[in-house]
Amino acid sequence: MAPSAIEPFYSDRDGLALEDLSDDIDAVNVLKDQLKKEKAMHEKSEFDAEKDKTQFRQYEEACDRVKNFYREQHEKQSVAYNLKARNDFKFKSRASMTIWEAMEKLNTLIDESDPDTSLSQIEHLLQSAEAIRRDGKPRWMQLTGLIHDLGKLLFFYGAEGQWDVVGDTFPVGCAFDKRIIYPDTFNGNPDHDHDIYGTKYGIYTPGCGMDNIMLSWGHDEYLYHIVKDQSTLPAEALAMIRYHSFYPWHSASAYMEFMDEHDHKMLEAVRAFNPYDLYSKSDDVPSVEVLKPYYLELIDEFFPNKVIKW
Template sequence: MMAPSAVYGGPIHHDGAALEATSDAIDDVNVLKARAAEKKRRLELRQGSSADFDADSQFDATKDKSAFRQYEAACDRVKNFYIEQHAKQTVAYNLTARQRFHAASRVRPELSVWDAIEKLNTLVDESDPDTELSQIQHLLQSAEAIRRDGKPRWMQLVGLVHDLGKLMLFFDGAQGQWDVVGDSFPVGCRFDGRCIFPDTFAANPDSVHPVFGTELGIYAPGCGIRNLIMSWGHDEYLYLVLRDQSTIPPEGLAMIRYHSFYPWHHDGAYREFMADGDEKLLNAVRAFNPYDLYSKSNEVLIVEELKPYYLELIDEFFPQRKIKW
């Protein structure tokens, strides 16, 4: 692979409310795209639950999806975001981001999962028309919807932590909104036309690269989705943090890593790279998607009442208690 052609600096100031406004607008666009594909696999759960993790969601059966912000209202903000993201998410930048993450010199703050949730909770979007609630409310709403549907404890935990990768805004050198939120996609191969706003990839130098701009790029057919270099953002960052520091099963890690990979789990792109085992990961991501998109509500959950349950849940899957972020 080519060496990074640019060196990116350290942490810069970020407007958390502006980022969350963009993140919520992106979610609203995806609400209009997302209905999970027919479930192909059923799994008898361990940990005492009789419900399959990939059984159809029930919490949203009567939810009025049209109540969310319409695509046209979010379009300008979202398109401007993707113009920047699609121009800057290059192979060079992604290699740089990973080198920065894995660098021996990088100071990795140590926080418990609950402390991390409370830190993320300082990112409050005051401009979001769908909800005026905080980050902890969104995480708890996702987790509680999964819990009410009788899904396994590990999936409840995924609902609770799935957005914690946004902590990179505080201490991982994020460059802007474009490398934190938004739909994700592989770099190092041709940008698929099923990505959102595909024409905006024209400004990305990799689109005309003699290798990266080809259909397969640096990959081989059937190489496995897990071996693709995914665009850098809060999903990929959190996956790298948790894969070796938790006992979350592979399906749960896939939910975290790929929940923004809409071209794959919603639109059927990049299937040429799938290998044995990838169908069950795809199924898992599709099962999680409704709990991320449709759990938003202005109902205020009482954090202190729910906290003991989730502290116990956290301890079950994070035995070392402190996480290196």
């Protein structure tokens, strides 16, 4: 597709800075990740068995910047903002392009900022997908690994900053759980002491199901809504996309009171996906040209319309 056919990105946005922050967030999540790694989909991942996961990042250097980021995110992710963000998503046009074009677009803007690897963004996405493929996981899960971070394109399509693109996610409209990272930084959020939003259940009811919970807006929610409406990926893939940054839930077991029967299966799926999100980086460079035909076929299998509305 010719560049003129795609709505321009915001030229003043620093994609490298966004990805560097995203990597620091991953570093902190690796540090606090205590999940039991769960083949079929739920069997223990093998690709990361011999990796020293403590060596992926310098956590001490990451923590200060991450905490400052979360302070801003936690103060600004209110019910009012989330309603506005979803309304903007529904009614504002952004761009139309294929999945692979979206990967290439992300590659030009978010690249070469990771101290753990010299890989480009496309190579990193392929690395995640290939780790899932090598472990013998389903084709739909391989594709999910390939696309799960494409929602970062949101940064260039009207996001207000980094705080509404990356970071751990959490429900809005009810009390902020103490198991969310840096819970003390919610004090400046207008919903913190709200008569309804500040209560345990807020606008929800126990057992209402996670499908009915409004999670903080960012690249997960953005991509989830795109994929839900424009692909044939199964519910487990949608859950992996929507919840992979929902660490208070899948890692710390917060907000379990809102789960319905369907959510228990989805939680297993997210936990099975988590190692491929955090630990797939290495210095092995996948060949984009060799792998591209396989993944183009995989994309076509689950995205009936080649051109996606972003």
